[in-house]
């Protein structure tokens with residue numbers, strides 16, 4: 171069993187050491203044209219990307235949102251030297267419109283979203299995210315939430331558990347795992363990460379065919395369910411695009427295929443490709459009357475950007491990262507789509 175990290179209070183160097191942001195160079199380059207304005211880092215975590223952006227320009231202002239108070243406290247401490255150019259906000263990024271309204275803003279120049287769990291959360295045994303440390307089966311990123319992973323594991327029906335583990339973990343052995351969980355909890359409630367990991371390992375038996383730990387998918391599924399990570403993601407993407415100033419940029423990093431699928435499809439929808447009228451690219455002023463698709467953005471990444479081998483070697487957590495980005499089209503009909511593409515292509 172790995173030893174959990176010691177508590178680090180609000181030491182900014184600890185934040186730097188324990189969470190390595192992924193694809194930092196790519197994020198800064200994609201957002202470079204926005205560095206004279208305001209960028210919202212919707213998942214500021216311990217502030218790695220935010221610090222890189224603040225360092226890249228003396229003008230940029232970063233609004234850093236996170237619903238994890240512990241992470242935000244570290245980001246606040248780390249980014250104190252940037253004064254009021256960094257604005258920490260403890261909230262769910264799905265409340266973007268209200269958060270901006272509170273700041274007196276209707277649009278911003280850049281939006282960054284780096285989804286998933288941070289090393290801070292994973293490595294803190296007491297947060298209960300990891301099967302590598304003994305801890306309470308919690309997994310709440312926002313501790314104001316009331317439902318923990320233990321609540322789900324101990325109360326859902328066998329069928330609902332199997333569906334959850336299959337849907338959010340894409341776990342082929344979901345049924346077997348759910349059956350084992352229900353059998354184990356009939357003896358006594360499942361309270362800790364290690365208890366659950368052992369149940370999963372026993373249920374999956376010797377069928378470990380990949381390098382990943384047998385409990386990885388089950389833990390991912392529970393984490394997604396506890397934090398309702400996928401629900402509202404589409405609506406959030408719509409709202410984020412609406413809040414971008416013309417020429418503003420949206421950069422999205424995801425870590426599993428479920429998130430990436432939602433992002434890919436929604437971005438495609440906002441490029442104006444609509445399924446009802448078959449691949450028509452529509453102007454924003456004339457959206458599809460059925461589904462509302464219109465060209466609101468131009469993609470800056472035809473395919474997702476992946477971390478280099480060197481980055482993955484240095485930071486294994488980066489291995490499943492996928493980055494997609496787009497630039498907001500001006501609403502004016504005077505500006506042609508070709509002009510938007512040309513502007514987006516220029517550095």
Ligand SMILES: C[S@@+](CC[C@H](N)C(=O)[O-])C[C@H]1O[C@@H](n2cnc3c(N)ncnc32)[C@H](O)[C@@H]1O
Nearest residue numbers: 191213215216217218219236237238262263288
């Ligand atoms: C991968 S980490 C981000 C790390 C950050 N980019 C850095 O450089 O330190 C993801 C963060 O997003 C936060 N998060 C996830 N979903 C959120 C949501 N809906 N609202 C606010 N924060 C969220 C998590 O609490 C976590 O701190």
